[in-house]
Amino acid sequence: MRYDVVLYLSGISTLISVLLSTYLIATNFNKWKIKSTTTSTNILIIVLMAPIFAIDSFVSLLELEEGEIVAHLLDMFKECYESITLHAFLMLMYSLLGLTKDMIQGEKPIPDEMKGRELHVPFPLSLFMGKDKHPKLDQKWLQKLRIWTIQFVFLRPLLSTVDILFVDHVIPLHNEHVTSIIKLIVTISLNVSVTTAFCALITFYHAFEHELAPHRPLAKFICIKGVVFFTTWQGVILKLLGHFGVLHEGYRFSLDEIELAWQDLLVCMEMAFIFSPLCVYAFSNADEKVKEIELKEQKVAEKEETKKTK
Template identity: 25%
Template sequence: MAASDVVLAYGDTYRDLHHPAVIIAGSFALVAVVLSLYLILQHLRSYTNPHEQKWIVAVLFMVPVYAAESIISLGNPRLSLVCDILRNCYEAFALYSFGSYLIACLGGERRVVELLENESRNQLAKPFLDGAEEDQQVHQKSFSNFFFRPRVIGKDLLTIEKFGLVQYMILKTFCAFLALLLEVFGVYGDGEFKWYYGYPYITVVINFSQMWALFCLVQFYNVTHERLEHIKPLAKFISFKAIVFATWWQGVGIALLCAFGVLPKEGKLQTALQDFLICIEMAIAAVAHIFVFSAESYHFLPVSEYGKVTTETTKETLTVEEGNEEKPAVLEKTETQVKAPGTRITESVQDIVLEGGQRVVEDVVLTINQAVGPMEKGVTKIQETFHLKKTDSDDDHEESELEVEKHVEQHLSENDSHPELQV
């Protein structure tokens, strides 16, 4: 069979399978969206712990975003790249939100810093109790400890974890829009592992960034998982990590199969297969989230922390007949009310958008400053080095000029003392 016949056969297969695939994927996407929005609504109606639930809602919203963009891309392949960019951007934000959720469950950043510092002191005290002599400060700041003994680096673990998540959020967004720009100029080559296309280079950068972000999250989880037992962190961690890994490596795997000729490249089959599988996977993830991120634990308001108790006492005077006499009586009635802050949906959404957005911006700015700071110090050090070298060279030049002047003056003085040598 000629190559043209194979291409036509693949094209006919894609056209025959496209319509039923859209119907099947649309059904799964609808289930995913409905279940996820229902669970999100439950959290918004029982918005009793804003510090945790704002990040839960952000993580849960990942499923309807993925499902909606995938079915749109499957139905209209011309929008596949735009949908993929939006999906990638929200994936990066969802990973950041999951890390922020773990920090909120531990009591906030200040409480996490105290926890990590206590863990560090306990770990570093063991060698000294055993009689070993070590430099505690050097031992604590060793970069290798982040890989092998993350408990000993203290509050620096929180800094590294936040930096890892935010750098992925920044790089993922930047690479997504860079891919759109390269596609406009026709040099992106979606799914093409060729050196003159931008796809393989962007894939390598995103892959490294994602692996580093997830590794930072794993290290943070390994140190704090005992303090997170009340939220059953393993199930949450696996369910979220499965979505991130499944969608990313699934796309890379399909691209590799197409590159090696196992799957055909024609007819947008690669992108369509990825979108079809994501729709099915999001329905499964939505069902899992109902059990993993349930809102039942937030239905009851902790009065001592989040509620305001008010009492109201009312008195009424009544007349009681005793025999032939009427005597006044006083009836007291006391009502106790618990006021729950931010339990209305409008207030919940406002808190998520404003407070959550402000937190994201602050962390992004902090991460950029942390990345730029060492570069500025390096540039400053280089400038100081050049300045010192230039100063030394100027001093040497001035000294040489002084020596020349002294030599000339000495020569003139010798000529003055021997006039017979002058012409």
């Protein structure tokens, strides 16, 4: 496929993704009539994931001839944003169930109907649970699940930086054995970190699946997990296609650049025609839910104020 055609298709796809996300945000904010709440902030972070990935891939295509370092830097940005969305999704589930920051931090008690709910920690983290295979939800566990996601937010940029500096030879080590060891450590650390974060999401979702059902949590989760799944595995497939000669270098670009170009084009199109529309569906009723949450929080505040006056 010609390079100008690839740019045209990816540009149109990126524009569609941006327009869909802009429409969703504009209509939600017009209904909310608010500018800053925990819920709306987390919704924004998740909704912006698709257009950010599309823009990132489109810029990568524009800079294709600059080399792999530019592509890796752009990938690093996407991966770091992915870690933020995982934490935002957990915080969104918390807020949708009326859990406030004070409750999570232990300054206020959690609702009685939530306290003591049995948790099912998925494999492989369940292997490290000891005798307490099915703990009960309390404030300590709310904090623990939050830590499980936020650690990925901090580790992802660190690991990506190490990967670019040493594995991609920005800082040459002149020792392939050391480079291989660093790459192995980064890969293992990254997989442990992201698995821990996903386990936190699954643990909380499983415990409150019924209560979360009206909020379409599965569709929201697919908005995040689907993006990660597609971008990761199609990259592997493209590498295999290059290895077996299905993809080959051209007169202008190397094989690696051809693979990166196909990856970026597919990401742009997937964001436009799969994940941005999915976000519109998943968050189309978010405005009513935010109002419900705010009313609950207002009632709780009024009760506390009444108790103080008495």
